[in-house]
Amino acid sequence: MESTEMKGMNRRAFIKAGMVGTASALIAPPALAETLQRLAASEPSTSPKLAYRTLGRTGLKITEVSFGAMLTPEPEVIRAAIDQGINYINTARKYMGGKNEETVGRAVKGVRDKVYIATKVLSESRTRAEIVRDVEISLKTLGTDYIDVIQLHDLTGVEKLNVAETREALTQLKKQGKVRFCGVTTHQNEVAVLNALADDPDRFFDTCLVKYNFKSDRAVTTAIARAAAVGIGIIAMKTQIGGYDVSDLGKITPHQAALKWVLKNLNVAAAIPGMKDLKELKENTAVMGTPFKYADLRRLDHYAEAIAPFYCSFCGTCEAGCPRGVEISTINRSLMYAEGGYRDLSLARTTYAKLPQQATAAACIDCIGCSTRCVNGLNIADKMARARTVLT
Numbered sequence: 001m002e003s004t005e006m007k008g009m010n011r012r013a014f015i016k017a018g019m020v021g022t023a024s025a026l027i028a029p030p031a032l033a034e035t036l037q038r039l040a041a042s043e044p045s046t047s048p049k050l051a052y053r054t055l056g057r058t059g060l061k062i063t064e065v066s067f068g069a070m071l072t073p074e075p076e077v078i079r080a081a082i083d084q085g086i087n088y089i090n091t092a093r094k095y096m097g098g099k100n101e102e103t104v105g106r107a108v109k110g111v112r113d114k115v116y117i118a119t120k121v122l123s124e125s126r127t128r129a130e131i132v133r134d135v136e137i138s139l140k141t142l143g144t145d146y147i148d149v150i151q152l153h154d155l156t157g158v159e160k161l162n163v164a165e166t167r168e169a170l171t172q173l174k175k176q177g178k179v180r181f182c183g184v185t186t187h188q189n190e191v192a193v194l195n196a197l198a199d200d201p202d203r204f205f206d207t208c209l210v211k212y213n214f215k216s217d218r219a220v221t222t223a224i225a226r227a228a229a230v231g232i233g234i235i236a237m238k239t240q241i242g243g244y245d246v247s248d249l250g251k252i253t254p255h256q257a258a259l260k261w262v263l264k265n266l267n268v269a270a271a272i273p274g275m276k277d278l279k280e281l282k283e284n285t286a287v288m289g290t291p292f293k294y295a296d297l298r299r300l301d302h303y304a305e306a307i308a309p310f311y312c313s314f315c316g317t318c319e320a321g322c323p324r325g326v327e328i329s330t331i332n333r334s335l336m337y338a339e340g341g342y343r344d345l346s347l348a349r350t351t352y353a354k355l356p357q358q359a360t361a362a363a364c365i366d367c368i369g370c371s372t373r374c375v376n377g378l379n380i381a382d383k384m385a386r387a388r389t390v391l392t
Contacts, residue, residue, distance in 0.1 A: 047084045048285035055088075055269045056233025058181045058206050060116055060148070062088040064263055065288050068237065068272035069104050070095045071344055078107035081281055082115055090209070090235070090272045092120040092153060093138055097346070105143040117142060118149035118209075118235075120185060123354075126160065131169035135178060149207055151183040158196040160184075167204055183207030187238065188314050188329055190216075194223035198230050207233040212268065213241045214261040214300050215313055221265065228267035236262045236271040243274070243341020244307045254303035255341075256287045257296035264292040274342065308376070310383075312336070318380055321372040327359040328372065328380060331387045338390050345390075352391040361387040 052061045066088035067081050073096075078089060091104045101119060108115055119142070121134035135150060150170065152160055160166065161184065173179040182205050186193040190210050197205055208227060212220060213236075224234050240258045255273075262271050273284045304311075312332035319328050331352065338348035352360065361384040364370070370381035 050085045051289035053269045057231030066270045066272045068274040071276045075107035088116045090118045101141040116148040120151040120153035123153040128165045128169040149181045150179045155186045156188045181206040185209040187211045191219045191223045194227045198226040209235045211238040212236040234268050239271045242336045254299045257299040259287045260292040318372040324363045
């Protein structure tokens with residue numbers, strides 16, 4: 001229901017007003033809302049220069065910078081993106097405790113035919129009944145009768161790719177018209193997952209949402225090329241390696257430079273940076289159709305140097321040296337959600353809570369000394385101590 005303070009502010013004014021703050025700032029006393037409207041009226045409305053790529057064998061033409069909705073609290077932000085021409089939205093059943101799909105549903109109401117929606121089943125779902133249940137709930141929550149891309153969530157290996165019941169359920173849902181295409185997402189062991197998709201003789205999955213950024217190993221780029229060559233549509237996430245708040249490095253921000261680095265790889269159909277507010281929407285979509293230049297490379301060098309003391313690439317190499325089986329990569333990803341650009345303690349703690357107790361940082365308490373080593377020089381013991389403070 002529209003708040004009293006928002007009455008009279010049309011969407012164009014809302015988009016313009018986003019130049020002075022987040023959407024949340026609009027939910028304010030009437031005097032502030034009126035001030036924002038005056039500011040909006042004095043500023044020209046700007047829209048990004050749209051650029052499109054084909055999402056693999058799906059044939060969908062999607063904006064190369066699309067919308068990551070994971071942390072978006074208000075439907076107006078998503079609707080502003082749609083009004084500007086952004087046409088691919090990524091959400092999931094579990095985001096924001098189940099509320100994120102509801103937000104997306106409110107945003108696409110009346111304009112469903114203008115956008116493609118990608119969502120995900122719960123990461124623990126495998127059986128026919130579980131997959132069907134998840135999709136049915138998503139359809140109801142999103143307020144739609146079909147999902148463009150349904151994805152298996154957060155694969156850390158290849159086992160889930162070949163679960164017979166999962167494939168049978170997805171095939172059934174496609175035949176019923178409730179799902180158009182199927183994909184997977186992966187934050188870890190990306191190379192193995194991508195190669196398995198490329199080698200699948202059935203070509204069952206159509207897309208892969210994969211962690212990919214300027215710090216990714218070259219093997220990930222090679223695996224992306226292999227998968228794209230057989231028609232897998234590649235969408236990149238975690239493109240700004242946490243979106244950490246660092247000092248501005250010029251007119252083009254390091255986060256924009258990071259996006260441009262990803263998009264210079266033409267095997268990537270789109271990137272889906274998370275966008276919480278209108279400022280982030282404007283910043284991210286502005287890079288569409290712009291080349292990656294030497295100045296961008298220098299910005300990324302400085303950015304990498306600034307975040308080196310705390311950024312984890314989730315490569316998992318350190319975990320082989322842990323005698324207790326602590327899932328260090330997931331713990332560090334949880335810390336990134338809490339302390340990076342996400343600044344979402346709830347998401348961080350929810351991600352951490354999914355770990356078995358014996359694999360959490362609590363298992364490190366009575367270790368005499370940490371035997372794990374990070375290839376990038378992170379102090380693992382310090383990170384685990386930090387996790388025990390922040391995530392529990």
